[in-house]
Amino acid sequence: MPQLPDGDPAPHDGRLPAASLSAMRGGTFSLYLHVPYCSVRCGYCDFNTYTLTELGDATGASLATWVDGVAAELDLAVDVLTADGGAPPVVDTVFVGGGTPSLLGADDLGRALGVVRQRFEAAPDWEVTTEANPDQVDEAFTTALARAGYTRLSVGMQSAVPHVLATLDRTHDPRNVERAVAAAQSADLAVSVDLIHGTPGESLADWRTSVEAALALRPDHVSAYALTIEEGTALHRRVARGELPRPSEDDQADKYELADDLLTGAGYAWYELSNWARTERGRCRHNEHYWDGGHWWGVGPGAHSHVGGTRFWNVKHPRAWAQRLASGSPAEAREVLTPEQVTEERVMLGIRRREGLPVEDVPDAGRQAVAGLVAAGLLEGVPAVRDRRLVLTRRGRLLADRVTWGLLGL
Numbered sequence: 285m286p287q288l289p290d291g292d293p294a295p296h297d298g299r300l301p302a303a304s305l306s307a308m309r310g311g312t313f314s315l316y317l318h319v320p321y322c323s324v325r326c327g328y329c330d331f332n333t334y335t336l337t338e339l340g341d342a343t344g345a346s347l348a349t350w351v352d353g354v355a356a357e358l359d360l361a362v363d364v365l366t367a368d369g370g371a372p373p374v375v376d377t378v379f380v381g382g383g384t385p386s387l388l389g390a391d392d393l394g395r396a397l398g399v400v401r402q403r404f405e406a407a408p409d410w411e412v413t414t415e416a417n418p419d420q421v422d423e424a425f426t427t428a429l430a431r432a433g434y435t436r437l438s439v440g441m442q443s444a445v446p447h448v449l450a451t452l453d454r455t456h457d458p459r460n461v462e463r464a465v466a467a468a469q470s471a472d473l474a475v476s477v478d479l480i481h482g483t484p485g486e487s488l489a490d491w492r493t494s495v496e497a498a499l500a501l502r503p504d505h506v507s508a509y510a511l512t513i514e515e516g517t518a519l520h521r522r523v524a525r526g527e528l529p530r531p532s533e534d535d536q537a538d539k540y541e542l543a544d545d546l547l548t549g550a551g552y553a554w555y556e557l558s559n560w561a562r563t564e565r566g567r568c569r570h571n572e573h574y575w576d577g578g579h580w581w582g583v584g585p586g587a588h589s590h591v592g593g594t595r596f597w598n599v600k601h602p603r604a605w606a607q608r609l610a611s612g613s614p615a616e617a618r619e620v621l622t623p624e625q626v627t628e629e630r631v632m633l634g635i636r637r638r639e640g641l642p643v644e645d646v647p648d649a650g651r652q653a654v655a656g657l658v659a660a661g662l663l664e665g666v667p668a669v670r671d672r673r674l675v676l677t678r679r680g681r682l683l684a685d686r687v688t689w690g691l692l693g694l
């Protein structure tokens with residue numbers, strides 16, 4: 285997880301600058317609900333999540349009281365977002381992520397969406413996603429989710445190969461992925477599967493097996509991430525001790541290209557570096573709003589938010605979150621983005637999209653790099669450049685960071 289800056293202190297009542305509220309009006313608005321619980325901690329993961337044993341009897345921090353906390357934070361969000369006298373923004377997308385949201389069960393996930401609906405107007409065709417562990421998904425679960433208003437399920441598949449799953453500490457039975465996806469499809473939920481490549485010990489053939497297994501399920505959407513070995517994780521320690529080999533950049537590049545070949549061959553188109561969809565509607569609209577600089581309120585421990593150029597983030601521990609909510613805002617700190625930060629984000633996120641980055645968004649310092657990046661085969665030439673959009677070639681997708689630095693004149 286990227287390290288957040290220290291930021292400025294956040295006001296106790298959570299209020300936002302008037303300019304941020306007015307910048308929010310007319311833009312897209314989303315809600316992210318963070319579920320900070322997992323049954324076990326996977327060795328590679330540094331997300332803000334806690335096992336139930338770790339939490340012990342932490343007051344107010346349990347699964348059982350999560351929805352109450354969400355309701356309290358949403359009350360605060362409505363107060364803050366209507367402080368200018370306007371109506372609460374219409375919610376275009378909701379994403380329940382974790383952690384392991386499916387640990388809550390369908391009833392609590394339904395209740396959480398209910399508390400959103402009581403406070404905000406939903407866009408007529410809103411997208412509502414929850415992440416799920418395949419072991420916790422059956423038809424009763426997906427039918428209840430669909431009835432509650434969910435439209436999309438994101439299944440953490442990661443790999444179809446037992447030794448790879450074991451290295452990742454994934455405890456789910458790979459056969460349950462098939463059951464989970466079928467259950468979601470029979471409830472008319474759109475389905476996404478998450479895969480990870482580059483796990484130590486994973487061969488190219490293993491990775492092919494995983495991508496082919498995912499494709500056999502005909503999901504609407506596939507995310508394929510290169511494994512990052514995050515400092516402070518058990519996997520990082522095992523790699524540092526030499527117990528496991530560090531994945532090489534060449535291996536990751538070969539796996540990215542193989543995934544892109546297999547996915548494209550099966551009719552999926554990339555629309556962001558690590559994301560492919562079978563149709564335009566199959567894209568994750570929620571993530572697209574993040575990448576487009578949309579506005580969102582992140583509810584829950586450690587969740588972060590962006591409203592009209594102000595970024596703020598909550599205290600991480602579920603107990604601290606619950607305690608702060610009892611008397612005000614759970615935000616730990618915030619920062620008002622500078623014009624330079626806005627430009628950097630726009631370049632960094634925009635260049636990862638298939639639609640590309642409008643040339644106008646490139647700062648003066650990076651404009652002269654464009655011709656060289658096209659000549660080096662990292663950016664498409666005509667017709668993209670003629671349309672004043674900078675689009676990564678496939679080689680460019682493998683070297684997206686280098687392209688970003690070039691465009692920022694670094």
Ligand SMILES: C[S@@+](CC[C@H](N)C(=O)[O-])C[C@H]1O[C@@H](n2cnc3c(N)ncnc32)[C@H](O)[C@@H]1O
Pocket residue numbers: 328329330331381382383384385415416417439440441442478479480509510511512513514
């Ligand atoms: C944090 S998880 C939450 C969903 C669910 N708990 C799960 O694990 O499937 C969301 C996704 O992030 C990705 N992820 C987590 N840690 C990662 C890492 N170190 N490197 C690459 N991807 C990672 C995984 O693909 C995972 O499905």
Ligand code: SF4
Pocket residue numbers: 321322324325326329330331333382383384440
């Ligand atoms: S289940 Fe997901 S969120 Fe939980 S520890 Fe594993 S990867 Fe992280």
